[in-house]
Amino acid sequence: MELILDFLSRFLVQFQSPALAFLVGGMLLAAFRSKLEIPDAIYQFCVFMLLMRIGLEGGLEIRDAELADMLLPAIIAVVVGCAIVLVGSLVLSRLPGVKTDDAIATSGLFGAVSASTLAAAMVMLEEQAVTFEAWVPALYPFMDIPALIVAIVLANLYLARKKEGAKAKTRIWPIITSSLRGSALSALLLGLALGLFTRPEIVYEGFYDPLFRGLLSVLMLTMGMEAYTRLNELRKVAHWYAVYATFAPLVHGLIAFGLGYVAHVLTGFSPGGVILLAVMAGSSSDISGPPTLRAAIPSANPSAYIGSSTSVGTPVAIAVGIPLYVALAQAVFGL
Amino acid sequence: MELILDFLSRFLVQFQSPALAFLVGGMLLAAFRSKLEIPDAIYQFCVFMLLMRIGLEGGLEIRDAELADMLLPAIIAVVVGCAIVLVGSLVLSRLPGVKTDDAIATSGLFGAVSASTLAAAMVMLEEQAVTFEAWVPALYPFMDIPALIVAIVLANLYLARKKEGAKAKTRIWPIITSSLRGSALSALLLGLALGLFTRPEIVYEGFYDPLFRGLLSVLMLTMGMEAYTRLNELRKVAHWYAVYATFAPLVHGLIAFGLGYVAHVLTGFSPGGVILLAVMAGSSSDISGPPTLRAAIPSANPSAYIGSSTSVGTPVAIAVGIPLYVALAQAVFGL
Amino acid sequence: MELILDFLSRFLVQFQSPALAFLVGGMLLAAFRSKLEIPDAIYQFCVFMLLMRIGLEGGLEIRDAELADMLLPAIIAVVVGCAIVLVGSLVLSRLPGVKTDDAIATSGLFGAVSASTLAAAMVMLEEQAVTFEAWVPALYPFMDIPALIVAIVLANLYLARKKEGAKAKTRIWPIITSSLRGSALSALLLGLALGLFTRPEIVYEGFYDPLFRGLLSVLMLTMGMEAYTRLNELRKVAHWYAVYATFAPLVHGLIAFGLGYVAHVLTGFSPGGVILLAVMAGSSSDISGPPTLRAAIPSANPSAYIGSSTSVGTPVAIAVGIPLYVALAQAVFGL
Amino acid sequence: MTFKAAKVVIITEKVILEQVAQIIEAMGATGYTVFAAGGKGSRGVRAAGRAAVVDGFSNVQIEVITATHDTAEKIAVEVADRFFQNYSGITYLEDVEILRSHKF
Amino acid sequence: MTFKAAKVVIITEKVILEQVAQIIEAMGATGYTVFAAGGKGSRGVRAAGRAAVVDGFSNVQIEVITATHDTAEKIAVEVADRFFQNYSGITYLEDVEILRSHKF
């Protein structure tokens, strides 16, 4: 009982964190139909800065890391990413009113990773002084790309079967390159490479890192506004999407938390790392995922998958998921 | 005599303050027809950052403030805002070549408040180490909204009388909500709420506050360029607008200074607070006011009110008004 | 032999400097057809901030400088700027497949100065703790404007002779004012004026200076992407442009280095100043130069001069030129 | 095979975009497209893109495809009547051809 | 003297701009012009300029001048057939006049 109360109080405290507060603030602004707009150029720049910061730090840290330590978490990332899509597609497509290709695209988006959710978690861990291996955020593509690939392959198999005869083979390589070329992964990987091979410490410490938290608050505000605005997309599709979008992030996060815990026991993976793994699994892609899926699974209805992800999935992943995993870690690892 | 000289020298020193310097610089650039442009996205972001910073600080400080202390200054703000519009409309509309609805819209804009003028004053007070209650900038809406409401109601009464029969009732509530929804007040109020109810100290201190002065300099530059560019709007309308725009800011500021002095004597309102009250009264709205009036008083000529406010009113309010009130306060309160 | 090895190792170390690293990173991104885009508004803002920073510092420092010290370097700047265009036009226009007006425009661009290349050099000198007179970057217009004027006058003479009869006199004054009005020189000169005549220390130290390096990294990334993207412009024109664009920056830089060395011997011009003079000479204008030339020499093919400058000239000037002059200075001046 | 249809173009101040859109929808159009625009007319120059301290005064161009010339004209007349005395703006019509597959 | 030519206008999602451009070029058009656009249609509202967390879903308007009405129609039909079942978008044609000096 005390444990639960303790858990709840820890949970609530985190709601005052700037990342969450700005997210909720953005939703309120949109709900009150405020005319405040964050210009698109600013939003894109915030995203770039965040991914560059995550990439640079990852690159700088991987230099000194034992590559072997990364192996198990990386495998978990790949497995979780694929599993979310496979299981999600199966479950969702059985639900009444849900088209199979929409189900696949939606679970693809939930299997992929949101850089801004990840950044919010990193900032909140810092606030709580929970440490993690600095290369953990660099596991992002290990979960993101496989999830998108599985979704696109599944959708193609499904569509091919529907049309019979037309057995258009799905080529995996173009999906990978198109993911890597997306603005989010490009920025992250460029940051990683610069961190690994050059000496960017001076701009990292004087620019990318100090602006990180502030720009994240602007980003969260924007995402809150967008989440509310896109809610009516969700009204156009079956109610089951809202149900899936509410629970899937937490289920995914908890599964990844469990597997992360195994890695903790086996290889000493840090509690902070376990939390971030859960956050990645619980997040759903907001920047690169949607256009990738839109181009690769044209028949899927974007109102279904973007509505689910942006309006419900992401707010739940950030506002419920992150505090949940942190509180859980505090209980489990006695932080 | 010595007093006057002393006053003048204090006055001139403040002209080297970055806020004023960038404002004048912007006017010079436009005068020399420079091709330098500050992109709109950057300008909007600067405005957002400034209002967020003012709001956050206000919210953080109101927590510990005696609400009772705010009462008298808030009442003064409301009274001054309304009085400026009522008296201004009466005076202006009597002048030759001035249409009544243009007069009402113009004095409405001069009754409302400019966030950037306010920010410039805050920065200049800091430079002079003049302190003020941190909640004073949060009085902004108490002067801004009533002024706009009075102007819109006046204009509607006037137009209804002109058309006779058509006694379209003016509803006050839509005017208030439309003001609150405007980008400026939205950002300010969101900041206030976040400051009051959450823990944004870390982004306030690491992002919004340190960038405040620098972004203000960019804003002042932009406003200087716009002021010069819009001067020719003013050439299209009666000369009386130029006269009004030159003197009204100072008259308004001095009246508010006087009332603020009363509050100082009665309730210990700080000298810095008195100055800021004068600055708000002397300023004329540049962001939210114009579109609000344009939509609500369509028959008023925007060349008249925007020309007056942006090209003459704002530069006078910043470059003459702020130094004037500071020098006056130094003389009156012996700072 | 040891000298050469030493030189080479110094040379290579500088490749890890963030400025170079981001430039190369941008080229790689474009080569891999990444979808990452830096919004135009952000790019323009970076340019503004950089030039403002350079101008402000120059202005703040010129106050205390001996104007006489500036004389010789300023004369060298003018002479080098003009000589590059005169000699370059002569040489280039003799090459097969090169039209005379294209040759003039191209050498005009290489005679003019790139603010971002200059900024990259300033940052790299700081990293190496090489000092220079703070007014040196303010010599920029002394080389930039004369080079553009010479190019435009030459082109007009050439075109007038071609058409005979039509002896349209070229007026110099409009070329100067149009250069000064361009966004780059406007920002620089405004910064200079503000630094000289007002007290902008507080925004310089709290905003323009600390953001300098970081924004430069964003700028270098953008320039890298643009350099690669514009390579195919170069494929449309004679190969000699690529040859010129590869060698001219280094030749120009070395000539200026030599003349700077003379100034060092005669008047004690600092080694850092000599390097920056070489960098300016070696750089080719990327912001203001192209539109100025496009408007003033309409018949010249922009694929020729922009292709040469942006795709080859600038990367060579930054990635080979700067390290070269630094390494040379270390050898010559024993830094 | 294509079919005749009409297009009405409205260039006016951004500040009344929402109100114009309401008229368009009330007249039964199936949609509209909006562009940011600068321009010069009888009431002065309007820039786009450049920082505008005074927001809402840049131009928008609104284009509506309608099935009949009549609807297009009605929209044009209504917008002009309601707004162009107080707000700056112009409107005009064009003939267009649409594909059979589309309904407007 | 001017000559008759045709214009095809396509308004659709930014995410397929490249694919549409390929069709246009494959049909032999000499070029095309692209505008950022917002709008409202059967598939909801699309903003432009405002921060879009989900990129690629704002509208683009693509205009192509072709020498013959036939080419214009072919482009319109091909784009509509290939994309408008899955992507939101409309297309229409207009008559235009070009100067002799230009070849399209």
Add this chain to the structure above:
Amino acid sequence: MTFKAAKVVIITEKVILEQVAQIIEAMGATGYTVFAAGGKGSRGVRAAGRAAVVDGFSNVQIEVITATHDTAEKIAVEVADRFFQNYSGITYLEDVEILRSHKF
């Protein structure tokens, strides 16, 4: 009731926008509207919105409504003659209908 009028459309480099505007005004047009545009033509691709290190080379589309077809054609011919040898660009005309209330 509507009246016949003409529209001239000019797509060219931003760098000469001011000069083109001067021609338009000199020909007696009452105004013009300007859009930022990207595009592809005989002289390569031009992006819009994306950071352009080399400014001034993106496209603008300028549209002018004129009372008579003749004025429109004159503007088109003059712009083409003066600029399109050295600058990239195209121009074309369209028929439009204007409302009686407007004077162009």
